[in-house]
Amino acid sequence: MSERLLVCDLDGTLVSRDNVPEAVARSCRLLVERGWRIMGATGRILASAKPHLEVIGAMGPAILYDGARLMDYLTGEVMWESLLPPEAANKALEVGWDSSLKVQLFGDEKVFCRSDDLATISYFSSLGLPVERISSPRIDEPVYRVIFYTIDKQCDGDIRGLLELLKCELSGLANVTMAGNSFIDVIPPEASKGNTLKRFLSLANDPIDVVVAVGDHMNDLELLQVADLRVVVSSAPPQLLEVAHKVIPPAKEAGFAELAQWLLKDDFLRQIQRKE
Numbered sequence: 001m002s003e004r005l006l007v008c009d010l011d012g013t014l015v016s017r018d019n020v021p022e023a024v025a026r027s028c029r030l031l032v033e034r035g036w037r038i039m040g041a042t043g044r045i046l047a048s049a050k051p052h053l054e055v056i057g058a059m060g061p062a063i064l065y066d067g068a069r070l071m072d073y074l075t076g077e078v079m080w081e082s083l084l085p086p087e088a089a090n091k092a093l094e095v096g097w098d099s100s101l102k103v104q105l106f107g108d109e110k111v112f113c114r115s116d117d118l119a120t121i122s123y124f125s126s127l128g129l130p131v132e133r134i135s136s137p138r139i140d141e142p143v144y145r146v147i148f149y150t151i152d153k154q155c156d157g158d159i160r161g162l163l164e165l166l167k168c169e170l171s172g173l174a175n176v177t178m179a180g181n182s183f184i185d186v187i188p189p190e191a192s193k194g195n196t197l198k199r200f201l202s203l204a205n206d207p208i209d210v211v212v213a214v215g216d217h218m219n220d221l222e223l224l225q226v227a228d229l230r231v232v233v234s235s236a237p238p239q240l241l242e243v244a245h246k247v248i249p250p251a252k253e254a255g256f257a258e259l260a261q262w263l264l265k266d267d268f269l270r271q272i273q274r275k276e
Contacts, residue, residue: 004210006031006263007063007197007223008256010042010052012180012216013233016251020055024251027260028056034264039063039200041193041213041223043145043179045106046071047127065106066179066219067196068144068187080199082188083142088173090138092146092186095169097137100158101148101184105134107141146186147179159184178218178237185219194222201226214259215240216250231259 008014014024028038040053043066053062053073060072061079070080089105096103104120105112113120115133124131132141148162163184166176175192179185193215201208213220213227216236224230224243232244233255241247246262249255 003037003206003208004035005037005039005208005212007039007041007211007213007227008056009193009215009217009220009223010040010044010049012235012251013214014056014251014256015052020052021251021254021257023254023257025055027257028058031260031263032057036263039197040073041197041215041220042066043147043183043185043219045111045124045129046073046076046109047129048124049073061200063193063196063200063223065144066185066187066191067193068191070196070200079203080196081144082191083144084146084186084188085173086139086142088170088186088188089143089146091169091173092148092166093137093139095166096148096162096184099148099162100152101150101162104147104149105139105143106145106147107143110141112139112141112143144187144191148184148186149180150182180217192222193220194224194226197223197226212263214248214256 014020032038038056038058040049040058041063042049046064049064050073060074062071062073064071068082069078071078102117103114109129111124111129111131112134115135121131150159159182170176174186175189177185211227212229213223214231215224216233218237221240230244231246231248232240233250234247235250248259
C-alpha cells in the first residue's frame with residue numbers, strides 16, 4: 001500500500017471550541033487503521049496542541065507555532081525551528097501596541113501578553129505554561145510568533161487596518177498573514193506551514209506517495225499548495241476555495257468525517273485527476 005499523509009489544520013478544521021467532535025475523532029482513528037498517517041499543522045503552541053493531536057492519533061512530528069517549529073509532540077524534540085528576528089518582534093509590538101487588539105507572543109513553550117489580559121493568563125497558566133506580563137511594546141526574549149487578535153466583531157476594521165500596516169512595516173523582516181477572521185500572525189520570514197511541511201518531507205525516511213492537506217484560512221494557503229490533494233473548509237476565504245479539490249463543512253459541523261469517508265474510497269485519486 002502507498003504511503004499516504006494527511007496534513008490537517010486544527011482550529012476550525014478538526015477542532016471546534018477547543019474540542020475535537022467525536023465524529024471527527026472516530027474518523028481519524030479509522031483513517032489511521034486503514035494506513036493513513038495524520039500530521040497536525042497548527043498555530044498552537046505544543047502544550048495547547050498536544051491534547052488534540054493525541055485525540056486524532058496524529059504521528060509524532062507536528063507543525064506548530066504556525067510553521068515556526070517542527071516538533072515531535074510526543075517527546076518535545078525540536079526537529080526544525082526559526083525564531084522571529086528581534087527587530088521584527090519589537091517592530092510588530094510598536095506598530096500594534098496602541099490598537100484595540102489583544103496581543104500574544106510565543107517563546108519556547110512560554111507566553112507573553114499584556115498585563116491586563118486575564119483570559120490569556122488564565123488559559124495558558126491552566127496548561128502549566130509560564131506566562132509573562134509585558135507593559136510596554138518591547139520584548140527582550142526570543143519569540144517565534146506574535147499574534148494580534150480580537151473577539152469583538154466591531155473591531156474587524158482594526159484587524160484589516162493593522163494587517164496592511166504590519167505587512168508594510170515588516171516587509172522582508174517577517175511573514176504577516178491572517179490565521180483566522182480575527183487573528184493576525186507575525187512569524188519568521190522563512191516560516192509557514194507549507195515551507196515546514198517541505199522540510200519534513202525532505203527529512204522523511206519513507207517516501208510519501210500522496211499528500212493531502214486540509215485548511216481553513218490564509219495561513220494554510222502555502223500548506224495546500226504543497227499537497228497533491230487540497231481540501232478546504234467551506235467558510236474559508238475565496239483564495240483558498242479557488243484552489244480546493246474538495247470543500248467540506250467546518251469543524252463545528254464535523255465536516256472532516258465527510259472527508260474521511262471520501263478518502264477511504266479507492267477511487268478518490270481518480271476523482272481528483274478528473275478535476276485537474
